[in-house]
Amino acid sequence: MANTFTAAAQGLPDETTLAAVIGSPIAHSLSPTLLNAAFAAAGLTWHYTAVEVAPGEAEQALNDMRSTGLGGLSVTMPHKTAVANAVDRCTETATLLNAVNCVAPQGQELVGHNTDGEGFLGGLAHDANFTVAGCRAVVLGAGGAARAVVLALAQAGANSVTVINRTAEKAQETAQLAGPIGHTGDHQSLATADLIVNATSVGMHGGPPGMPCDPTLLHPGQVAIDLIYHPLVTPWMAALKKQDIEAHNGVSMLLFQAARAFNLWTNQPAPIEAMENAVTAALEARSHTAQ
């Protein structure tokens, strides 16, 4: 693979610091929108680009990052585990999740982070007036997103985290990330939860149709977060809102995990408002074309 991680290869002035996201497919990633808005708002001569990297080629991309002095790297499907194994060091969270979504250079080392959990908690604080400490949470799903959320909720002091998933073994494995407060459960657990998170792909544009659980099992006073952001309002969220249940989509998690990446790479606080405006405009344009 030719090294695309240079300013010259991107047609940019040499003084530009480059950051990138690698994944496959990567064409519809919103990360360039979020990070370029952040760099512009912060007045930094950085540029963020999306690079299609085929499965099995993530290690090469990391080597390219070492040789070109890339400012930062985001990692998405299908490379999160490969990158966790290829960086010099992982944070404790990335090690527990065995998944890296953000690589930051630190001295001579490339450090693997996972900012999804922080993104989730940041988004929750932004969207809802909700205290995680002491709460009873139910997470629907047991994939990569669910794992990050379960760990983050436990680290933030939840009283219990119950995982419900179609495939029972995966529910068990994911619940274990929460340690003694982690359990598997069934839909009966929904009634007594304070927070319900959909981390399945059910209701996602192009994903399985339907709802991740029967919305009538929830009641007003609970907070529901659907990690999906395309569409902006899923059928599940719409049904919950009709029942006067507070429901939010996954835009804020996306926003805050990118904000954390910005912060790790630049050591500056992220310009949240500029990033939010940019991603909201992009998502609204996308929902009109239903891409």
Ligand code: ATR
């Ligand atoms: P991600 O890494 O983005 O979280 P993933 O690893 O593909 O995505 O996980 C998708 C989640 O949605 C899984 O929990 C999956 O359930 P299984 O573990 O049983 O596969 C869940 N999911 C996908 N399609 C589903 C469906 N039709 N009904 C219920 N759950 C579904």
